[in-house]
Each structure stands twice: as C-alpha cells, then as structure tokens.
Amino acid sequence: MTATFPVPAWLVGCGNMAGAMVDGWRAGGADFTGVTVVRPSGTPVEGIRTITDYPDERPRFVMLGFKPQKLAEVAPGLAPHVGPETVLVSMLAGVTAATLRELFPNAGAIVRIMPNLPVAQVQGVTAIYSADDGFDEITALIASLGMIAVCRREEELGVIGAVASAGMAYVARFIEALGKGGKALGLRPEQAEQIAIQTLVGTGAYAAETAASMTEIALRVASPKGTTEQGLAVLDAPDGLQQLVDRTLAAAVRRGKELAEEAARRN
Template identity: 30%
Template sequence: MLANKTIAFVGAGSMAEAIIAGLIAKEIVAPEQIIATNYQNAERLRSLKDTYGIQVSSDKQEIMLKADIVVLAMKPKQVDEGIDALKQYSSEKQLFISVLAGISTAYLSELLGHRAPVIRTMPNTSAKVGESATGMSAGEFATEADIALATALFEAVGTVTVVPEEKLDAVTGIAGSGPAYIYYLVEAMEQAAQQIGLEEQEGKELIIQTLLGAVKRLSSTSKSAQQLYKEVMSPGGTTEAGLKVLSELHFQEAMISCIKRATERSKELGEELSKVK
C-alpha cells in the first residue's frame, strides 16, 4: 500500500524521527521514499539524512511536488506559518496526516484552503521501536481509502485505534504523553535502587524486566490492574508496605490529575490557535 508512495515530513523533531525510524526499521518503505524538512535547522536535517539515509530539503516546493503523503509534524504553534509556506504547492490529491496535539482537522483544512483529505493522529515516541499506541480520526474530506493508507503507515510503527475526533485530546493525555509518565516513574525507581544499595546497571536491568513482565501479564489476562496488584500483596508483606506509602502520598490521584491536565492542555493548544487566527 505504501510501496510507491513518497512521504514528506514537515517538521523534523522527535516525533517525526520516531516514525521515520520505525518505518525504515520495519522496511515498510525505503529511505529514499521519505523526505524531510523543517523550519530552519539544517544541522538537524543533515543528522536525519546521515542516520537514516532519507532525503532532506529546505525547498518546500520541491518537497510538495514529490509528496503523496504529507505528515505535518511541526510544533503546534508553528502550524499556521508552516502550512502557509507550503499550501501554494499542495494538491487535493495529497493526503495530509497531522501528528499535532490539539489541532483539529477542520482547522487544518481551513489553513490549506482546499478539500485535500486530512487525517489527525496522536502517536507516541515508542514508534521508534515499533510500539506506538496511535489514536486516529478522519477529517471531513478523508475517504475510507485515505484512512486505510494512514492506518497502514502507523500500524508499521505500532497499534492504531480509530476514534471520533473529540476523543483525540484524551488519547493525547493517555497515550501521546504516556511514555514520559513511565520514564518519570522509572527515573524514581532507578534513584531508589541506588539508594537501597544496587549498582546503577543492576537496578536498570531489574526495573526494565519488571516492567516488561508486568506489561505482558496485563496483556495476557482479563484481570484488572487492581486484581493483579492485589495478587502480589500479602498481609504484612513488603508490597503492602510499599503501596501504603504510595496511597498516603496520593499517587493515583496525582496520576489522574496529570493525565487530565495533559488532556486539557491538548484542548487549549487548539483553542489558542483559533483565537490568534
């Protein structure tokens, strides 16, 4: 489905790199099928070219004339300026895929000024290792074929969950930002490991395998997370003692607030741009 498609990335940050790396690692597309540009960081483009063998260019006209699929991966605050620089070279035959938090398909269609299909997605940086959890919604002018094409692209770097667009801010709060929450937790576990006498590498290996095991357990059972952690606990035991501290420090409440705030911020990003415009 993607064999003869040229994919242009407008924006070359961590999300764009994660998707590029995943596509190439799984051999879904050849490096020469990918072309990337960004606002002004030529050194960043050279790094991507050297690392992945992709095409890079600062010439927006060149990129748009080559592209079958345009992945909008600039910073959300740069979307107006970014699309303004390329829309004169764009076509309704191109598929536009956004990975921008908070930016609606309707807003992107308005910026483009024509009826090109727009798909809004929220992947995460685990795309780099083929394990993204991507939420996806179709804009007004996107067909089933467009959705299938976008799905094929993102299934190459993980799973795809198609949801109504009004739910994508929630997807951002849970999955888009989710890896960072896990890394933040792991950082605390690593610090604790050293404080209780483990060497840095010893602690890291134990933590990673513990996470892998827990994820595999969650994915292979119908039991809830609560049922699983209660299975580990025994009265007066170590797990009960540790979880009591987390409860006293309102760990779950903090996580819920964290995810809700990230979701709210995704909504705010779109609202802020609409007000500016």
C-alpha cells in the same frame, strides 16, 4: 507489518517525533522510494531524499512534522501543493482539524495523529482522528508502528496523548522514584535504577504474554497480609496513586486545550 506509503509522499519537517516515526518505518523495512523530506535546513535524513523546497509533483501524502508554532509560516507555501488527491496528516499538538481545513481547504482528507516515542521501536501508541473518508491506507501505515487508537471524537486525541505520549514521562518518573526508593533502602544507585527499569519491562512482557489485567497482576503478586499487600495499601489509599494520576492527566489535558486555543488565535 511493512509500511507502504502512498506516493509521492512528503514529510514536511522531520523533528523528534517525526524522526521517531521514520526510525520505526525503517526498522519495519519500509520502502522510502517516492518519499521526500522537505526541511529548510536541508539536514539530511538517512535513506530518504531530503530537499529544502517543495518538489514539482502532486503529493498523495503530506505529513506535518514541525513545531505547531511554525504552521502559520509553513501553510501559505505548502497549501497550493495540497489538492483533492492529498491526505494531510498532522501531528501538530493543539492544531484542530477545523484550523487545518481552513489553511488547506483543497485537501482530500485531513488526519490528526498523536504518536508517542516508542514508534521508533515499533512499539508505539498512536491516536488517530479524522472527520473525512479515504484514509484507510494511512491507518495501515500508522499501524505498522505499533498500536493505533482510533478516536471517535477529536477531543479524545488530547486524552490519549496525556495517557500515552505524556504518560511516558510520568511512567519514567515513577520508575525513577522506585529506583530512588531502593537506593534509600541501601541498594547501589545504578543497581536500583536498573532493577526498577527491568521490573517495568518484565511487567509489560508478562501482561502481553498472559493478557492479565493490571488488577489481576497485582493480586497474583500480593500474598494476603504479605509485603506487597502492605505497599499496595499505601498506593490504594483515598489520597494515594489514583488521585495523583487523575490530577496529573487532568493538568496535561487542560494544557492541551489551552494550546489549541493559542493555535487558533495564531493561525
């Protein structure tokens, strides 16, 4: 799916996550004509006009791609340019739609998104939420980067972020642990990690191809009274993997709520 921007389009800031989205759009053959990156540093973004101040035009699309702590600094200068024709898209963690509406009262629609880094490979998961109408074009734009998860409630953004965005770090830790376990049992360190990574890639490809659930895949691998079943008994114990994951996700969601409270006080 080729990305189509409602133009004029402004990318205000282009940090790591916004940059990953740009990489994904570029990989998908997006046309960046009419797209402008606005960043104070003026550091160029390949293939996109990059300037240090807002151009003399009325944007139809504005994406906020800077650190949430910068919002109070950015909003006063940006708000006069955001009008009823503008869809404002924010990836600022913890900054609620209500806060954004206060800062940008004339925006036609306010949309919050929570992408993860594989959007750069067009394999991302992006949560999207809005209480407004008129952002179907934006949904299609985000969907060009992978899977989208439309939230019925704003609170779901934090949960999806914990599973998909922060979840990348948790999966990486598990793969690292799997590799270290192989090393402890005698494999060469670099070989152990490569095997662990390829096992993750292969499992994902198998699941996508067969549409099998994770439970089904585990059952297909595990022979009765075999080696896999013995390992699963450890992971499936009452104090095993699920309890650890539940605590991990709860900690991430809790911190997200704290950030939202901090952002509300700051702005």
